[in-house]
Amino acid sequence: MKVLVPVKRVIDYNVKVRVKADQTGVELANVKMSMNPFDEISVEAALRMKEAGQASEVVAVSLGVQQCQETIRTALAMGADRGIHVLHDGELEPLAVAKMLKAIVDKEEPGLVILGKQAIDDDCNQTGQMLAALLGWAQGTFISRLEVGDGELKATREVDGGLETVALKTPAIVTTDLRLNEPRYASLPNIMKAKKKPIDQMSPADLGVDPAPRLETLKVVEPDKREAGVIVADVTELVDKLRNEAKVI
Amino acid sequence: MNFAMTDEQRMLVEVVRAFVERELMPHEEEIERSGILEPALLESLKQKAIASGFYAANMPADVGGGGLGTLEVTLMEQELGRTSMALSQCVYRPSNILMACQGEQIERYLLPTVRGERMDCLAMTEPGAGSDMRSMSCSARRDGDDWIIDGTKHFISHADIADYVILFVATGEEETPRGPKKKITSFLVDTNTPGFEVREGYRNVSHRGYHNCILTFDKCRVPNSAVLGVPDKGFEVANEWLGATRLQVAAMCLGRARRAFELASSWAAERKQFGQTIGKFQGVSFKLADMLTEITAAEYLTYAAAWKDDQGAMTDQDAAMAKVYASEMLSRVADEALQVFGGMGLMDELPLERIWRDARIERIWDGTSEIQRHIISRSILRPLES
Ligand SMILES: Cc1cc2nc3c(=O)[nH]c(=O)nc-3n(C[C@H](O)[C@H](O)[C@H](O)COP(=O)(O)OP(=O)(O)OC[C@H]3O[C@@H](n4cnc5c(N)ncnc54)[C@H](O)[C@@H]3O)c2cc1C
Numbered sequence: 001m002k003v004l005v006p007v008k009r010v011i012d013y014n015v016k017v018r019v020k021a022d023q024t025g026v027e028l029a030n031v032k033m034s035m036n037p038f039d040e041i042s043v044e045a046a047l048r049m050k051e052a053g054q055a056s057e058v059v060a061v062s063l064g065v066q067q068c069q070e071t072i073r074t075a076l077a078m079g080a081d082r083g084i085h086v087l088h089d090g091e092l093e094p095l096a097v098a099k100m101l102k103a104i105v106d107k108e109e110p111g112l113v114i115l116g117k118q119a120i121d122d123d124c125n126q127t128g129q130m131l132a133a134l135l136g137w138a139q140g141t142f143i144s145r146l147e148v149g150d151g152e153l154k155a156t157r158e159v160d161g162g163l164e165t166v167a168l169k170t171p172a173i174v175t176t177d178l179r180l181n182e183p184r185y186a187s188l189p190n191i192m193k194a195k196k197k198p199i200d201q202m203s204p205a206d207l208g209v210d211p212a213p214r215l216e217t218l219k220v221v222e223p224d225k226r227e228a229g230v231i232v233a234d235v236t237e238l239v240d241k242l243r244n245e246a247k248v249i
Numbered sequence: 250m251n252f253a254m255t256d257e258q259r260m261l262v263e264v265v266r267a268f269v270e271r272e273l274m275p276h277e278e279e280i281e282r283s284g285i286l287e288p289a290l291l292e293s294l295k296q297k298a299i300a301s302g303f304y305a306a307n308m309p310a311d312v313g314g315g316g317l318g319t320l321e322v323t324l325m326e327q328e329l330g331r332t333s334m335a336l337s338q339c340v341y342r343p344s345n346i347l348m349a350c351q352g353e354q355i356e357r358y359l360l361p362t363v364r365g366e367r368m369d370c371l372a373m374t375e376p377g378a379g380s381d382m383r384s385m386s387c388s389a390r391r392d393g394d395d396w397i398i399d400g401t402k403h404f405i406s407h408a409d410i411a412d413y414v415i416l417f418v419a420t421g422e423e424e425t426p427r428g429p430k431k432k433i434t435s436f437l438v439d440t441n442t443p444g445f446e447v448r449e450g451y452r453n454v455s456h457r458g459y460h461n462c463i464l465t466f467d468k469c470r471v472p473n474s475a476v477l478g479v480p481d482k483g484f485e486v487a488n489e490w491l492g493a494t495r496l497q498v499a500a501m502c503l504g505r506a507r508r509a510f511e512l513a514s515s516w517a518a519e520r521k522q523f524g525q526t527i528g529k530f531q532g533v534s535f536k537l538a539d540m541l542t543e544i545t546a547a548e549y550l551t552y553a554a555a556w557k558d559d560q561g562a563m564t565d566q567d568a569a570m571a572k573v574y575a576s577e578m579l580s581r582v583a584d585e586a587l588q589v590f591g592g593m594g595l596m597d598e599l600p601l602e603r604i605w606r607d608a609r610i611e612r613i614w615d616g617t618s619e620i621q622r623h624i625i626s627r628s629i630l631r632p633l634e635s
Contacts, residue, residue, distance in 0.1 A: 073260065185268055186260060187300070188301065189302045191260045191264065192257060195257060
């Protein structure tokens with residue numbers, strides 16, 4: 001079975017994100033970008049399936065600016081077989097991404113799409129679910145364990161209060177959570193091989209999707225600065241402060 | 250001219266940095282405090298390095314190495330330089346001079362070293378022969394088909410964990426127009442050879458967990474097949490293969506300086522005194538400006554020399570300029586970074602005091618700053634002198 005892994009280019013998790021002076025978004029100039037950490041976990045999951053003989057091919061897909069090819073190359077250097085890049089310079093919302101992924105799925109016919117549960121830039125946590133809905137496929141979200149059977153997957157989901165295991169008929173969608181695996185480093189030989197692996201480039205129009213945003217961003221602001229805490233003497237004082245100062249009880 | 254990294258170079262840098270941050274840095278503190286790199290830790294980190302293909306990345310692909318060029322090795326060394334010497338050595342880069350192995354030496358030394366099964370160390374320095382290497386008194390004399398080695402080497406890095414030594418000894422003297430000159434031969438000698446002993450070396454201020462040793466040879470008998478290269482041509486072998494090790498030193502300095510600089514700049518942006526962050530004081534912010542300017546200058550000097558080496562065009566002067574500038578830059582940057590931290594900079598809670606201590610050796614080994622300047626000035630003046 002073929003496995004499709006969407007990989008998103010996001011601001012590196014080590015970067016201190018700064019809001020642009022005009023409040024239209026966050027500063028991206030001269031900022032280190034990396035693959036969304038959840039997507040690294042997805043790539044790792046797909047590679048493990050391939051190594052176990054459960055997947056025949058791992059295809060990495062990225063949507064966005066030209067430099068998304070770097071993110072795809074990173075997936076290829078980890079061991080993915082080939083890449084697909086949908087070039088688009090403007091903003092992309094989860095629904096547009098899901099529609100384009102659906103068009104790619106229709107063409108590529110993978111047995112499984114492994115997405116990160118969310119991207120660490122906008123934290124939307126929507127694309128996987130929307131894609132499953134558009135395709136009418138089974139979905140297992142926030143998975144921390146994946147067992148691959150014949151025509152069926154067992155996905156263990158991290159839900160409030162415990163773990164839930166669901167059986168999914170393939171083709172299916174899963175979205176990965178942090179504890180699924182620890183992604184590998186791209187190895188030196190794979191880095192060298194990555195250059196020779198093909199990346200197909202296409203546009204949203206090629207996929208028949210209009211990627212225009214449906215939402216308007218009014219403004220982006222920094223979160224309020226956290227004030228220093230105080231140490232209270234006893235429970236009575238705490239309750240008093242919660243009631244009269246914080247006004248939360 | 251093109252100063253951009255290729256996709257491969259960028260990924261190499263990213264992935265080595267991730268490896269250093271996730272696998273190596275978490276062990277820094279324990280090694281600094283104990284002074285010991287536990288054998289089990291060395292082994293596990295080594296296996297991870299082998300699995301990622303970073304181990305012996307500097308060696309040619311046809312002997313099982315990573316096949317990286319000098320520029321890529323330099324970029325990788327720079328990333329490894331962000332952590333301590335003891336830890337970066339777990340991602341071992343064998344001495345390139347092993348490429349001079351011939352015949353059975355290839356199976357016995359070169360290939361197992363690239364595979365991570367054996368480890369080399371390299372011994373030139375003696376108590377009486379440092380910068381003036383040719384004055385060495387450790388010697389080998391012929392005895393039938395064998396050689397008998399006698400003498401002492403000191404300051405020999407990681408001989409305690411090495412399986413064999415690439416040894417340089419005097420093998421006689423020849424007359425030259427400028428007086429008598431010692432002939433030097435290079436040997437490969439297993440550390441378990443009778444008559445050869447590896448002793449504990451001195452404790453020193455730099456590089457905790459990465460030890461230097463004293464090697465003694467007492468009528469140590471080795472066969473003629475132990476000669477690396479050709480008898481009496483030891484320095485020719487060294488000159489052919491060891492030129493780029495000065496670039497390694499330079500590259501390590503770049504990585505350390507970058508780390509010190511990053512620590513200092515975040516601190517300058519956070520630490521408040523007199524009601525504002527200390528970075529707002531020009532006395533502090535100009536330090537950062539100078540640091541970054543010097544680091545960048547050292548980077549370009551080093552990358553350019555490495556690039557020239559890949560073209561087969563690097564001169565002794567290129568390597569010397571990169572080494573002396575990068576190592577002295579690191580001393581200044583480490584010192585100023587520590588100053589930005591004030592008292593906290595000296596405490597072993599932070600990696601800065603280590604970087605500051607470790608910086609000191611870089612101006613000494615692989616040719617002191619004075620010797621590098623000697624090389625540079627000689628190449629300036631020689632062509633001008635009649
Ligand atoms: C921790 C450590 C690890 C080492 N590891 C190794 C190793 O693995 N293998 C190995 O072979 N060696 C190793 N060395 C040795 C190192 O390369 C020497 O220390 C270095 O070459 C300098 O020699 P020296 O210490 O004897 O100093 P000296 O040569 O005695 O120098 C003393 C001073 O005189 C100056 N000086 C000497 N000659 C001149 C000149 N012509 N012009 C101007 N100034 C001059 C020097 O610059 C220096 O300032 C190591 C050293 C240390 C400290």
